[in-house]
Amino acid sequence: MVLGQDRPMRLDSGVELGPFRLAYRTYGTLNADKSNAVLVCHALTGDQYVAERHPVTGKPGWWELMVGPGRPLDPDRYFIICSNVIGGCLGSEGPKETNPATGQPWGLSFPVITIADMVRAQALLVDSFGIDRLFCVIGGSMGGMQVLQWAVSYPERVANAVPIATAARHSAQNIAFHEVGRQAIMADPDWAGGDYLSRGSKPTRGLAVARMAAHVTYLSETALHRKFGRNLQDRKAVTFGFDADFQVESYLRHQGITFVERFDANSYLYITRAMDYFDLAAEHGGVLANAFRVPGPGGVPKATPVRFCLVSFSSDWLFPTSESRAIVHALNAVAANVSFVEINTDKGHDSFLLDVPEFYQVVRGFLDGQAGAAGLKRRGA
Amino acid sequence: MVLGQDRPMRLDSGVELGPFRLAYRTYGTLNADKSNAVLVCHALTGDQYVAERHPVTGKPGWWELMVGPGRPLDPDRYFIICSNVIGGCLGSEGPKETNPATGQPWGLSFPVITIADMVRAQALLVDSFGIDRLFCVIGGSMGGMQVLQWAVSYPERVANAVPIATAARHSAQNIAFHEVGRQAIMADPDWAGGDYLSRGSKPTRGLAVARMAAHVTYLSETALHRKFGRNLQDRKAVTFGFDADFQVESYLRHQGITFVERFDANSYLYITRAMDYFDLAAEHGGVLANAFRVPGPGGVPKATPVRFCLVSFSSDWLFPTSESRAIVHALNAVAANVSFVEINTDKGHDSFLLDVPEFYQVVRGFLDGQAGAAGLKRRGA
Structure with missing residues (x-):
């Protein structure tokens, strides 16, 4: 769905966005x-x-x-x-999409959005169905x-x-956890100042670390203990090395690896930022x-x-x-x-x-x- | 202090270490x-x-x-x-020191150590003072x-x-947080498979992210809220960008930057591993x-x-x-x-x-x- 065709949508940042796509x-x-x-x-x-x-x-x-x-x-x-929220990466307008003005991926030239901006875009979608x-x-x-x-x-x-x-x-602690994730992404040389799509690279390592850090916060200590405890991965004893000895390590690594297949690193920056600003x-x-x-x-x-x-x-x-x-x-x-x-x-x-x-x-x-x-x-x- | 000269110290991994330095x-x-x-x-x-x-x-x-x-x-x-614990980086035997057998930095060839190994080394130090x-x-x-x-x-x-x-x-959740830090270090290309000292590089970005992730866990939500809340950094309004808008972000970044000046990335891997194994x-x-x-x-x-x-x-x-x-x-x-x-x-x-x-x-x-x-x-x- 292309929205904001009649007139662009004014974002909280003051930037006018439109027309823009909402999937x-x-x-x-x-x-x-x-x-x-x-x-x-x-x-x-x-x-x-x-x-x-x-x-x-x-x-x-x-x-x-x-x-x-x-x-x-x-x-x-x-x-x-x-x-899909604006700023997202599954078809809605966001840093992964092409900036019509330049023909290049938006990258960091995409405007920083807020939760209220996400909702504004959704309201236009709801309008399009004639739903009051x-x-x-x-x-x-x-x-x-x-x-x-x-x-x-x-x-x-x-x-x-x-x-x-x-x-x-969003609490100070939650902003802090988000900042850790953003820093992990931006520390990855393949992030390339946000221009990775133009360069054909992908900051998969940084994004995986961001996901792992966040994933720990999504579970409770009790749940982690119940699921994994200190159980070892396919082994009877620790290996005295840095491979994944514990099941919880393999699980986290898996979360990181699978996440990067489906998510865009810049979208992660934009969406965490929107939450921080809330x-x-x-x-x-x-x-x-x-x-x-x-x-x-x-x-x-x-x-x-x-x-x-x-x-x-x-x-x-x-x-x-x-x-x-x-x-x-x-x-x-x-x-x-x-x-x-x-x-x-x-x-x-x-x-x-x-x-x-x-x-x-x-x-x-x-x-x-x-x-x-x-x-x-x-x-x- | 050089210890383990008469006979090497047998680590939990089975490796014999010695003579080794303890600062x-x-x-x-x-x-x-x-x-x-x-x-x-x-x-x-x-x-x-x-x-x-x-x-x-x-x-x-x-x-x-x-x-x-x-x-x-x-x-x-x-x-x-x-x-300083063995595995550390302020003078005790650890990955940053030189492996006498090769004349090269130990790096990942340093044996994985445990809390019990740290204590064994301390016991030798206490012996050296004649303290029963x-x-x-x-x-x-x-x-x-x-x-x-x-x-x-x-x-x-x-x-x-x-x-x-x-x-x-060490709990599953704490192993998970450590694993995030280790992955952040190992994701940094400058870590170079642990060989960064020989190559003259330093995984400062990865280590900084590891420190930031850990630092959040050292504070309580209440303390973070009291210290920073959602206070903005030197500004009256958010900037709609990815600079440190919130004080808690600047604080975390500072923690990361200052830490890498005083700590060795491989030591971070070894010491977190010792805690995980405990x-x-x-x-x-x-x-x-x-x-x-x-x-x-x-x-x-x-x-x-x-x-x-x-x-x-x-x-x-x-x-x-x-x-x-x-x-x-x-x-x-x-x-x-x-x-x-x-x-x-x-x-x-x-x-x-x-x-x-x-x-x-x-x-x-x-x-x-x-x-x-x-x-x-x-x-x-």
Whole structure:
């Protein structure tokens, strides 16, 4: 989908982008009154292949536990949209794509984007379907940041918001972890100041290290211990060398190697930067609650009309429950409609992608309730 | 000090090393009956310059809060020894030194060493002073691992052991973080398969990334938030670029840049590997308590004679209190003499190096008590 053709999209940086491409997938059918649309927002290294085989890796969609027949987001009931974020590398405009002005890959000449810019682009996509109001916007981690931004930027266009394992601002520790990843990429000579595509090289080593560093943060210590402990790799004793002696080392190396096949290093820089910049309260005088107020009768601010269902995971130390609780407090401060569940699991931040039945039950319960109230029917029902 | 001249030291790997150099510093005077010796064991990137200016960085000693006049380890009372671990890079035998057999830098031909090997080398150093029994062995993090190993390898040679912010085995998560650092170093083309010294290059970029990744784990989220939060670097607004916008980014980059001036990349590989391999229980049938039993009368095992004082820090997520507690449980299981304090602080793993008054009070209290019982006097007293 090419967007911003009539007029370019103005980014937070002040740069005007357009026309630009946004790659997306949909599942299910938009109903007659266009009231059954759900926007799924993906995380840092996610993409639009929510519920179908990934074209590069050949693996199943990244959220088939959430989206699909019989799943909480059933295409029989909902029209589900997921787009690759701008700055991404699976077809949407980003550093890997060609800058129409130069005919060369954008590389670092691509403008730095924000979570709000990602959401702006998605809003144009939603417009293109003629959808005024989304039944639901849902996503985990950076996807959850987009959900929050949607609710703040377009409160009248979101009926229900489900931000999962996320935060209203990126913490100092998380910025630090991102900076480690960026430095790993930029330390790779094959990165070539961001110009690697023009030169025919790829900073695979640096990107693999960035992925490994990040991957450790996606799991809990308990999960790592349960999965690997100090188990040795195919051997009965340590080798007194620097090969992967421990299973956890092989696992990490595998994560690094497979990641570079499907992801662009510059996209990694851009998307981590967008997360670092995310700070909803900062744009509202430092008071998060203000982000959730909308103009009311006589100019008196009132609570956002969006219904929220927040989910956090007990063992998530990257986006801990305290971050979700801060959002819930802000929503309560304006008397917004919010429910909040902390799921007890040892699977860490990645829980929202994993088989954690209670999590899917919570989301299903919330969505079914709201869909029932809104009169959304299953196809054929 | 050159050690292993009479006969080489047999390492855990089976390799025989010797003669080999061990660089050390001492503070204070050994008393007549050689009963006042304290061995300080340093952490991963530490060295022998405990309480004096560092010869490379010009900075104060790394533990001047613990060692010095009026400090818990007062040279007026104790003879304090600290040696650079083997595998290190400040004068002890390690990959940076010259392999006498070839006249070339050891590089990766240096044998992989373990915590027990570090302790074996220290025992030879202690022998060279004619010291039979150390009044105390003390150290934090990897230093604490050495303390534990001393107590297990030489229970009759250690009166008091103070393992701080440490563990009896390196966790899967910590192995993972180390592996990220090693991969960052080995991804740097200037590492050259470990042969960089012969080639006149240095993998400074990879080593800096390794240091940055590790440094994040040494601090708590709270400490990072308190120190930096989302504060911007010398600017009022974000720059929409990849320079260090946030103070935490500049801080991390600085940590990386300064570290490479004082540390050898191959040493980083060897020392992290030694920590990964550390697993006291594994050498004792998987039962940690067995590590703390010694042969008693009639061959019946009895508790180690070593007195322990363990310290952990509440915000240390790298070596959390649960790891210390596991050691305390094992010591209690054999009815050993142990006291344990968790210090409440938000400063993270690095607390043992920082100004946390309660921590130094605890150590002072324990040492003063034991020194009094042992009749150790201050000089001139």
